[in-house]
Amino acid sequence: MTTTTLDGGAAAPSKSNLKSRLRRAERLRKLKAVGLVAPLALFLLVVFVVPIGNMLFNSVDNGSLRQVMPQTAASLAQWDGEGLPDEATFAAFADELRDSRSGGGLGSVGRRLNYEDSGYRGLLMRTLMALPPQSDDWRETLIDIDSAWGDTATWRGIKAAAPPRTDRYLLASLDLERGADGEVQRVDEEDRLYQAVFQRTLVIAGGVTLICLALGFPLAYLLATLPAKTSNLLMILVLLPFWTSLLVRTAAWIILLQSNGLANQTLMTLGLVESPLQLVFNRTGVFFAMVHILLPFMVLPLYSVMKGISPSYQRAAVSLGAHPFAAFWQVYVPQTVSGIAAGTILVFIMALGYYITPALVGGPADQMVSYYVAYYTNTTNNWGMAAALGSILLAVTLLLYLVYHRLVNRKQMIGS
Structure with missing residues (x-):
């Protein structure tokens, strides 16, 4: 708003008008500064922050088994690690193992389990080839196919791969591991490398x-x-x-x-x-x-x-x-x-x-x-x-x- 003098001329703008112009000028200056910095910030985000974040995520990611065999992973999460899992776990595992052949799921599961023991991939393939369409007792059926399914250590290895996150890789990178009791310990001397x-x-x-x-x-x-x-x-x-x-x-x-x-x-x-x-x-x-x-x-x-x-x-x-x-x-x-x-x-x-x-x-x-x-x-x-x-x-x-x-x-x- 402006005021008018006695001779009809316009007076200087009011104080509130000057403040609003200054605020607009300051906002415009900040927008220009953001516009100049935005390409560099986007570049750093794409080529620096995102790859590092992805690397940090992959270092604890353990979702391969859970994505392909969600029911088996959920059942093993409830298992205490003693003896053998219940019949429902065996049945869920057999159904999901049969379904994992399509879409490359079996390969990702075998690769993940091989980190626990190098024999898992072959065990899965042998089991899948001999797996019948139906069974009244999947526990006995799987054990008949391969006696490894009657070994508690086999299911403990699968249970270790079931959680969505794991510290296995980080511990292994420091020559550490979790023992059977879950406590962190050093690996055997002949296996220490990193x-x-x-x-x-x-x-x-x-x-x-x-x-x-x-x-x-x-x-x-x-x-x-x-x-x-x-x-x-x-x-x-x-x-x-x-x-x-x-x-x-x-x-x-x-x-x-x-x-x-x-x-x-x-x-x-x-x-x-x-x-x-x-x-x-x-x-x-x-x-x-x-x-x-x-x-x-x-x-x-x-x-x-x-x-x-x-x-x-x-x-x-x-x-x-x-x-x-x-x-x-x-x-x-x-x-x-x-x-x-x-x-x-x-x-x-x-x-x-x-x-x-x-x-x-x-x-x-x-x-x-x-x-x-x-x-x-x-x-x-x-x-x-x-x-x-x-x-x-x-x-x-x-x-x-x-x-x-x-x-x-x-x-x-x-x-x-």
Whole structure:
């Protein structure tokens, strides 16, 4: 609403009108901001949040048997696990086993039960082939077909696969299991595998990160202090691995490090060794290849931080009587903490998920968690174990990141 002056002209808008215009302008600004962020948020939701949520769900999902044999699963849920189930359970199992042939249900049930014992798939197939259309006593009929149906352990295995959710995969990924009494216990020593695999993964990723830091810090410092023309030329060499296929780089390291490769031939020509060294298909080859591939991810964050540090700080410290190394260590290095943090966490997280390089360059004792995730995904179709291993690796990564982030922040606070 506007007011009119004595000469007939319009006065300034009222205070309420100004407030409404400001509110509309603020809403419009927020809508524009949401519109700009929405595509990125949708992208992250589709390619990041949904896959991780699906992985976490699959790590505890146990719905295969319940989907194909709902009546059997419900009956076994009421069974106390002692003796044999009642006749109604046997009858429901026989009817649903016959119906499971259509739609691929039998395959999913057999695959799930085989995780409990490798003989279930064959037992189901034999039983289905000999199953009669009708029976007055399904318990005796199934036991006559195969004596395994008279064994309590057989039904306990099916009962373990009946609940919609299970911690079996997560426990197995930590070399744990539930005993007959339901208590969590460690698996037999000869069956323990995954704790050593996780330890090996952390050791390799940590070693690669430390080597990349030791090599990348002086390289980034050199690039940041050289003239721009020389620095740009060297930066091209640093970025060169990005323009080469990962498989090509890995294959090149196999050729260089093999017994008759360039590295061994050079060492033997110089007289440093008398016979070829084993540099490939072991931990040494893994470190060589992974450091070469991940080194640029350490150099670039360090370089971006070092480029913004003025050299006058070091010169001022030296002019005040500090030793050049002391000036570098106490004045320059603390200013690069953010670059060190970014580079190390980037390299470490990427190294944790490496699969192709250790699989091709390493030996059987150098395979990381990602190898077993790929194995369960592509070879055995055990999505539960693959998702459980991935979930535990994700949890370990987040935990280490939180610890690292707190330590870096504490160091920065102390330094400031």
